[in-house]
Amino acid sequence: MASTTSGDVLPTGGRIFTSIPDLFFIPEFVFGTLVWILVASTCVYPDHPLGWVMFVSVFCCVFTTLLFFLYLCGANQSGICPALDMCYHFLAAVFYLSASVILAYITVLKGWGVTVNSGGTLSIVPLIGEGLKIYRLDVAAVVMSHVSTLLYFLHAIFSAIRWKRA
Numbered sequence: 001m002a003s004t005t006s007g008d009v010l011p012t013g014g015r016i017f018t019s020i021p022d023l024f025f026i027p028e029f030v031f032g033t034l035v036w037i038l039v040a041s042t043c044v045y046p047d048h049p050l051g052w053v054m055f056v057s058v059f060c061c062v063f064t065t066l067l068f069f070l071y072l073c074g075a076n077q078s079g080i081c082p083a084l085d086m087c088y089h090f091l092a093a094v095f096y097l098s099a100s101v102i103l104a105y106i107t108v109l110k111g112w113g114v115t116v117n118s119g120g121t122l123s124i125v126p127l128i129g130e131g132l133k134i135y136r137l138d139v140a141a142v143v144m145s146h147v148s149t150l151l152y153f154l155h156a157i158f159s160a161i162r163w164k165r166a
Contacts, residue, residue, distance in 0.1 A: 012074035021158035038141035089156035
């Protein structure tokens with residue numbers, strides 16, 4: 001029998017496909033995975049900034065999937081779960097925003113033909129052939145990353161509203 005206590009604020013099972021904040025789980029997973037695939041399919045160079053982008057996309061993909069399955073199984077009925085849901089999605093939005101800015105900056109540099117050699121020196125290389133393909137993949141990754149940022153931010157906002165109601 002379903003209870004109407006404050007612990008039953010979060011939906012479980014198939015109801016997660018009908019509630020507004022939880023409806024974002026699938027698009028977050030899809031767009032986050034696309035960022036992961038698009039960045040990984042190019043040469044991850046320079047290592048440090050694009051390594052952060054890879055970390056964010058893998059971290060958010062794994063934890064969003066885990067959270068989705070916890071909601072699906074009904075393991076989200078603790079009193080602290082609405083606050084944890086809001087905090088996770090806000091953190092994911094901040095992470096994705098930082099990764100999106102870094103990825104956009106690296107993509108703009110690649111668009112101008114600027115590359116960093118192994119010695120740390122800059123060189124100008126025209127965008128033709130493989131370089132143009134990598135640039136286009138990076139542009140797609142930037143778009144998907146910004147969409148993921150928006151989805152996580154919207155999920156955080158709606159989760160905050162749900163948390164305040166609890």
